[in-house]
Amino acid sequence: xxxxxxxxxxxxxxxxxxxxxxxxxxxxxxxxxxxxxxxxxxxxxxxxxxxxxxxxxxxxxxxxxxxxxxxxxxxxxxxxxxxxxxxxxxxxxxxxxxxxxxxxxxxxxxxxxxxxxxxxxxxxxxxxxxxxxxxxxxxxxxxxxxxxxxxxxxxxxxxxxxxxxxxxxxxxxxxxxxxxxxxxxxxxxxxxxxxxxxxxxxxxxxxxxxxxxxxxxxxxxxxxxxxxxxxxxxxxxxxxxxxxxxxxxxxxxxxx
Amino acid sequence: xxxxxxxxxxxxxxxxxxxxxxxxxxxxxxxxxxxxxxxxxxxxxxxxxxxxxxxxxxxxxxxxxxxxxxxxxxxxxxxxxxxxxxxxxxxxxxxxxxxxxxxxxxxxxxxxxxxxxxxxxxxxxxxxxxxxxxxxxxxxxxxxxxxxxxxxxxxxxxxxxxxxxxxxxxxxxxxxxxxxxxxxxxxxxxxxxxxxxxxxxxxxxxxxxxxxxxxxxxxxxxxxxxxxxxxxxxxxxxxxxxxxxxxxxxxxxxxx
DNA sequence: TAGTGGTCTAGACCACTTA
DNA sequence: AAGTGGTCTAGACCACTAG
Numbered sequence: 001x002x003x004x005x006x007x008x009x010x011x012x013x014x015x016x017x018x019x020x021x022x023x024x025x026x027x028x029x030x031x032x033x034x035x036x037x038x039x040x041x042x043x044x045x046x047x048x049x050x051x052x053x054x055x056x057x058x059x060x061x062x063x064x065x066x067x068x069x070x071x072x073x074x075x076x077x078x079x080x081x082x083x084x085x086x087x088x089x090x091x092x093x094x095x096x097x098x099x100x101x102x103x104x105x106x107x108x109x110x111x112x113x114x115x116x117x118x119x120x121x122x123x124x125x126x127x128x129x130x131x132x133x134x135x136x137x138x139x140x141x142x143x144x145x146x147x148x149x150x151x152x153x154x155x156x157x158x159x160x161x162x163x164x165x166x167x168x169x170x171x172x173x174x175x176x177x178x179x180x181x182x183x184x185x186x187x188x189x190x191x192x193x194x195x196x197x198x199x200x201x202x203x204x205x206x207x208x209x210x211x212x213x214x215x216x217x218x219x220x221x222x223x224x225x226x227x228x229x230x231x232x233x234x235x236x237x238x239x240x241x242x243x244x245x246x247x248x249x250x251x252x253x254x255x256x
Numbered sequence: 257x258x259x260x261x262x263x264x265x266x267x268x269x270x271x272x273x274x275x276x277x278x279x280x281x282x283x284x285x286x287x288x289x290x291x292x293x294x295x296x297x298x299x300x301x302x303x304x305x306x307x308x309x310x311x312x313x314x315x316x317x318x319x320x321x322x323x324x325x326x327x328x329x330x331x332x333x334x335x336x337x338x339x340x341x342x343x344x345x346x347x348x349x350x351x352x353x354x355x356x357x358x359x360x361x362x363x364x365x366x367x368x369x370x371x372x373x374x375x376x377x378x379x380x381x382x383x384x385x386x387x388x389x390x391x392x393x394x395x396x397x398x399x400x401x402x403x404x405x406x407x408x409x410x411x412x413x414x415x416x417x418x419x420x421x422x423x424x425x426x427x428x429x430x431x432x433x434x435x436x437x438x439x440x441x442x443x444x445x446x447x448x449x450x451x452x453x454x455x456x457x458x459x460x461x462x463x464x465x466x467x468x469x470x471x472x473x474x475x476x477x478x479x480x481x482x483x484x485x486x487x488x489x490x491x492x493x494x495x496x497x498x499x500x501x502x503x504x505x506x507x508x509x510x511x512x
Numbered sequence: 513t514a515g516t517g518g519t520c521t522a523g524a525c526c527a528c529t530t531a
Numbered sequence: 532a533a534g535t536g537g538t539c540t541a542g543a544c545c546a547c548t549a550g
Contacts, residue, residue, distance in 0.1 A: 022519060023519080024520090036446065048534075048535060049536070058521090067536090072328075078536060078537090079535085080537065081528035084535090088435065089445045089448060091354055092355050092439065093354075093439065095351040099348050179344065180345065182348055183349065190345070190507055191345065191505060191506060192506050193503065195502065195503040197497060214456070215456065216472060245453045251446055253447060279539075304517085306516085314539080316540090318539065321539095335516085335547090337546070337549075338515090339516065
């Protein structure tokens with residue numbers, strides 16, 4: 001590379017100081033665009049931070065921040081003492097987000113039908129998951145979540161039974177699940193574990209979901225812990241496979 | 257809050273300057289631990305950045321960095337001019353990563369069996385996805401991915417046929433897929449789209465996967481684009497539902 | 513108007529890699 | 532030894548929120 005020449009070749013993009021976009025975001029986009037156009041290819045070394053400072057006339061911290069964003073996005077990786085390199089496309093860095101489900105729960109036309117609420121003795125799996133003795137009382141809630149009056153999710157949940165804290169009506173309604181998915185809810189739970197499995201619809205599920213037994217479905221299992229790290233809720237959502245899918249992207253995305 | 261008192265109550269944790277852990281990471285963990293212990297509850301306002309500076313004797317940029325990490329992790333959210341607030345648990349921020357699949361492909365015992373490679377005329381779906389005319393030639397590759405000689409994935413892939421670039425043997429082997437999942441491969445693709453669906457195993461798939469028709473399976477669809485943003489590869493992986501699941505966590509995790 | 517977060521500067525020192 | 536990324540300082544100015 002010739003000294004003093006801009007590393008972005010014929011593009012010669014600059015940081016616009018008057019833009020509402022912060023300098024570091026602009027720099028991220030400039031570098032991404034160059035990768036997108038093939039100026040920098042996977043495996044190539046990006047210009048060093050000091051070069052980028054000079055070229056775009058920004059301070060080291062600003063370059064640093066931009067480069068860190070590229071690394072966060074798995075666009076590049078840094079090797080201390082050596083340089084920052086452009087990554088190849090990497091499926092291992094891909095992730096499927098549940099934001100789509102969040103939108104489902106926030107939707108106005110989403111409603112909840114309580115199918116059943118009762119106290120049941122803990123069986124094998126539930127007693128293990130919720131760390132209570134077998135036969136101990138648990139609250140079982142079965143819900144049907146509808147969108148535009150069409151069944152969408154079937155939800156089965158076991159809760160620790162606390163006789164000092166009666167079940168409040170509002171905890172059963174759509175708002176409670178909405179809160180879980182949007183983070184606006186109460187703060188009963190400290191953390192939780194989620195799992196997604198592929199399954200087929202059982203006869204029990206088929207009935208409430210208006211689907212046929214044996215068709216494909218997603219099972220989203222959840223377990224939530226309180227601030228003492230004790231499990232308080234275990235259950236799962238079932239959704240017909242033809243009504244739900246998860247999508248994501250990998251590699252360099254076009255600048256929005 | 258009383259002036260001059262540490263905001264972390266009886267804990268009174270400090271930044272250890274001699275630790276190999278950077279100050280900002282220590283600060284992230286200190287704040288997380290306080291949330292975990294209930295010192296700060298969901299909805300609470302965290303101490304302002306200037307307070308944290310004084311309390312932990314670090315510069316504004318270091319506090320900033322720590323707080324930004326908490327925000328990235330969806331542990332807190334910032335409101336300009338108001339403060340930084342602790343989030344409730346939020347399923348919408350959860351994400352399922354494909355790192356598990358990456359490990360599968362990097363495993364030594366993972367092998368690939370090529371079931372078929374041939375030129376086929378583009379049918380409806382493939383011609384749309386790959387943006388070629390119907391009947392145009394495409395390369396069809398059918399692979400079986402095995403772990404410890406047990407079938408794991410069935411992969412069907414359509415590639416743009418380029419007569420000037422013959423199919424190279426190495427592109428068919430496990431290494432090519434390994435590269436895709438680990439980011440160590442060549443750089444044919446600029447980006448791609450992925451989708452996960454729940455499905456049931458067809459008779460064709462059941463045969464090669466040694467599974468029964470009608471059992472649950474994941475379908476991981478992919479389409480990859482080259483540096484001209486032209487689609488070059490479309491296909492999907494099928495995996496038995498009982499051999500694959502995705503897990504993740506939400507909320508505050510215990511400090512490791 | 514005071515306090516807050518959002519951005520940015522212009523350096524510094526260190527650990528590490530490469531030659 | 533020179534260059535690189537990793538961390539950190541001690542401020543600054545701005546836009547925004549709230550009382």
